[in-house]
Amino acid sequence: MTGIINYGAGNIFSLTAALDRLDIPYGMINEVDELAIYDRIIIPGVGHAGAAMRKLRESGLASSISRITKPVLGICVGMQLLTAYSEEGDSPLLDIIPLNTLHFEKRIAEKVPHMGWNKVFHENGCPIFDNIKKDAYFYFVHSYFIEYNATFTAAFARYGLKFSAAIQDRNFYGVQFHPEKSGEAGERLLLNFSNLY
Amino acid sequence: MLAKRIIPCLDVKDGRTVKGVNFVDLRDAGDPVELAWQYSRQGADELIFLDITATHERRKTTVELVKAVARQVNIPFTIGGGINELADADILLHSGADKISINSAAVRNPALINELADAFGIQFVVVAVDTRNVGGKNFVHLNGGRLKTDIETEDWIKEAENRGAGEILLTSMDHDGTKNGFDCAFLKKINDNLSIPLIASGGAGNRQHFVDVFQQSNVDAALAASVFHYGEILIPDLKAELRRHGIEVR
Secondary structure, eight states: OEEEEOSSSSOOHHHHHHHHHTTOOEEEEOSGGGGGGOSEEEEOOOSOHHHHHHHHHHTTOHHHHTTOOSOEEEETHHHHTTEEEETGGGEEOOOSEEEEEEESTTTOSSOSSEEEEEEEEEOSOOGGGTTOOTEEEEEEEESEEEEOOTTTEEEEEESSSEEEEEEEETTEEEESSOGGGSHHHHHHHHHHHHTOO | OBOOEEEEEEEEETTEEOSOOOOTTOSOTTOHHHHHHHHHHHTOSOEEEEEOOOSTTHHHHHHHHHHHHHHHOOSOEEEESSOOSHHHHHHHHTTTOSEEEESHHHHHOTHHHHHHHHHHOGGGEEEEEEEEEETTEEEEEETTTTEEEEEEHHHHHHHHHHHTOSEEEEEETTTTTTOSOOOHHHHHHHHHTOSSOEEEESOOOSHHHHHHHHHHHOOSEEEESHHHHTTSSOHHHHHHHHHHTTOOOO
């Protein structure tokens, strides 16, 4: 069963609705002991990365996440939390994957936030992209991005620059887009993750 | 490259879609959830629900609608109508709305934009603006375009952006309902000075009008209602036409 870290950062209604539609069973993780119950973990999150990190620390879960050996999927800000640092609020994050989360503004000429459907190119056989087209569209809403990195970027997208649409290191996965809002490709990705052990 | 978005708009009253909907394969043309699902299957990129319920029960029916849509539909959607304070927006966010749209309430109380952006992030806040050309200048209109204000549209949009709007939905009342095409020149003028996404609304009558608005004004998204509801334009055909003109769509 999939556990969702419930630390109060944004709304998880859309995520649980998507899991319901896909018949993926799930439960909520409110404290450290509950991490052991589930086969895999989702870290959701919208809003401010610094604020999300603070809430995660207050929940007492922050220090345990890096020790999880089961599959972990961070979505949007939940993905950014896996990185070392965010320019949003000048915040140190979980530092599970040694990358930085940077602001689009001043780095690109395009409008910020990056909002809408963009092509995602997965490269190195990351299992959450199984049976998904190489240039499938996913829905993004974000002003901060994770830098592209040849080692940890599992999929990239382009918006003024090339950035990480998905990252992976060992059992830790992160997606910048919202699979729960990304039509059939997004549903496929959630199903793929739910099959990981 | 970010794809240009096509957004059908549904008017909802007491939990049912109003204005005619003439769609094949619908069991219940008045059910906004079923209509939303059909649009998502056709390739709509996003949906906007405008709730014009006027009863005291409005908040309850709106929340039920938002939950039902969020349960069934796998693309993002915005809900507008009757959002006057933070608490209205909060309950819609937690019911699964991706964005809320505010119009008159923002004009009457511009600080509402700041409050919403601070509380929920700018990506959640769409400011809808109804504009009409009066004596060569564009002025913001309220109450569905019936009430003129003295606020110039360009000034208001700039203010909304500065206060924390994440997106602007601009409806040209002079074009709305005419099916003669979008107000491309004015949309371009606004878009050239905007650093947040702009949704064009008002005037869509055929597929070429969408080609024109993307090519001439470079807006991020285009919205329409009746041409989609009556099946005059099918979204897959529209997207094929846009692609033929080199416009990136999903």
